[in-house]
Amino acid sequence: MATTIRGTALRGFRCRSCHVLSPADERYVCGECYGPIEPEYDLASLDTETLRLAIERGPRSLWRYAPLLPVAEPKSHYAVGWTPLLEAPRLGEAIGISRLFVKDDSRNPSLSFKDRPVALALARAQELELDTLACASTGNLAGAVAAAAARNGLRAFVFVPATTDEGKIAGAAAYGATVVRVRGTYDQVNRLCARLADEERWGFVNFTLRPYYAEGSKTLLFESAEQLGWRLPDHVIVPVGSGALLTRTATAVAQLRATRLVDDTRCSIHAAQPAGCAPVSDAVIDGYRDVRPVRDPVTVARSLAIGTPADGDGSVAVIRASGGSAASVSDADVLEGCALLASTEGVLAEPAGGVVVATARALARRGAFGDDETVVLYITGNAYKGTLDSPPLGPAIAADVDEFRSSYAEALA
Numbered sequence: 473m474a475t476t477i478r479g480t481a482l483r484g485f486r487c488r489s490c491h492v493l494s495p496a497d498e499r500y501v502c503g504e505c506y507g508p509i510e511p512e513y514d515l516a517s518l519d520t521e522t523l524r525l526a527i528e529r530g531p532r533s534l535w536r537y538a539p540l541l542p543v544a545e546p547k548s549h550y551a552v553g554w555t556p557l558l559e560a561p562r563l564g565e566a567i568g569i570s571r572l573f574v575k576d577d578s579r580n581p582s583l584s585f586k587d588r589p590v591a592l593a594l595a596r597a598q599e600l601e602l603d604t605l606a607c608a609s610t611g612n613l614a615g616a617v618a619a620a621a622a623r624n625g626l627r628a629f630v631f632v633p634a635t636t637d638e639g640k641i642a643g644a645a646a647y648g649a650t651v652v653r654v655r656g657t658y659d660q661v662n663r664l665c666a667r668l669a670d671e672e673r674w675g676f677v678n679f680t681l682r683p684y685y686a687e688g689s690k691t692l693l694f695e696s697a698e699q700l701g702w703r704l705p706d707h708v709i710v711p712v713g714s715g716a717l718l719t720r721t722a723t724a725v726a727q728l729r730a731t732r733l734v735d736d737t738r739c740s741i742h743a744a745q746p747a748g749c750a751p752v753s754d755a756v757i758d759g760y761r762d763v764r765p766v767r768d769p770v771t772v773a774r775s776l777a778i779g780t781p782a783d784g785d786g787s788v789a790v791i792r793a794s795g796g797s798a799a800s801v802s803d804a805d806v807l808e809g810c811a812l813l814a815s816t817e818g819v820l821a822e823p824a825g826g827v828v829v830a831t832a833r834a835l836a837r838r839g840a841f842g843d844d845e846t847v848v849l850y851i852t853g854n855a856y857k858g859t860l861d862s863p864p865l866g867p868a869i870a871a872d873v874d875e876f877r878s879s880y881a882e883a884l885a
């Protein structure tokens with residue numbers, strides 16, 4: 473048996489529709505049926521104790537889980553992940569949860585958890601020798617992509633709804649990205665980017681690099697379990713935008729069990745969404761039905777305003793299978809949740825964090841958590857992102873490829 477573990481245990485990419493296994497090439501959908509593909513690992517080859525030691529002796533970043541990630545650590549990037557899991561007794565007392573923890577992921581380099589998926593996407597972009605990173609974003613992804621590109625000497629194009637928080641736009645622009653504000657919803661921005669991803673050989677983190685990007689989200693659960701002494705939390709409360717973080721939380725649970733790094737059986741995954749855009753929570757609450765798109769999201773939690781979540785139905789299935797539940801919470805409760813988290817635990821979160829706190833409180837009132845059960849809240853974004861003045865920006869455009877090309881000809885040249 474091997475006494476050290478080097479590199480990834482990646483076996484290939486499995487299609488979720490037709491189940492064909494393909495090698496890691498440039499395709500980002502299944503070559504047979506165009507279905508979504510996901511990494512598959514040779515977990516049986518990993519000796520549990522050797523793996524655990526390799527992780528514990530690894531870097532203080534998400535790359536400590538390298539055997540369970542599809543790509544190797546990029547050379548010049550900064551450390552992402554290994555954020556603190558804080559005991560939160562005062563918040564717990566305020567919202568009626570006896571064993572409460574806060575996973576404070578607002579402390580990443582660009583102040584949101586999006587630095588995790590971007591670290592994986594960047595590593596893959598460098599393997600493919602791409603010179604440009606791009607994304608469709610509700611705000612935080614734009615900052616994470618812009619920062620990673622700056623850090624590694626790449627060009628960045630980030631596309632956001634024109635209504636995105638000014639501080640987040642200013643941050644992405646300050647990192648030197650071309651920030652393209654699109655007059656429309658996130659879903660319209662997304663469609664524009666899907667077309668550009670076909671036309672440009674850019675590293676589009678949430679399209680052409682998505683199978684890698686999504687894997688970064690697993691590491692939040694890996695870390696939470698390791699920080700609990702290799703125990704799964706009994707409950708995790710996950711803010712949902714596209715559903716990548718929620719579905720990969722379930723993947724991470726399955727991989728920790730398959731490698732026997734943990735032997736707990738229970739880990740219920742709960743969805744947190746704002747009432748103004750709650751397609752996943754509403755589907756769960758209505759008896760685990762199919763997700764229905766929300767056409768015009770209106771909420772203070774703009775980072776979660778995705779009306780047509782790519783992993784929406786997947787999220788509902790995962791929540792059901794794990795014995796989880798969901799809540800959708802009002803903007804007033806979201807802001808109260810932020811204030812409560814800040815004043816009881818000293819963690820200043822953006823509204824997505826307030827959505828999670830308010831959801832935890834609503835679920836506690838329903839009796840979802842036992843007294844001896846651990847509950848982990850994912851706090852995914854920092855409130856300090858809102859304070860920069862913006863450098864000069866290009867024009868806001870319609871969600872139209874030709875208008876983008878004519879308005880941004882100089883940046884494209």
Ligand SMILES: *Cc1c(COP(=O)(O)O)cnc(C)c1O
Pocket residue numbers: 584585586612613689711712713714715716717718775776822824852853
């Ligand atoms: C993007 C984001 C999420 C949700 O992530 P998805 O993987 O898109 O569901 C949660 N919180 C914050 C702060 C985010 O920026």
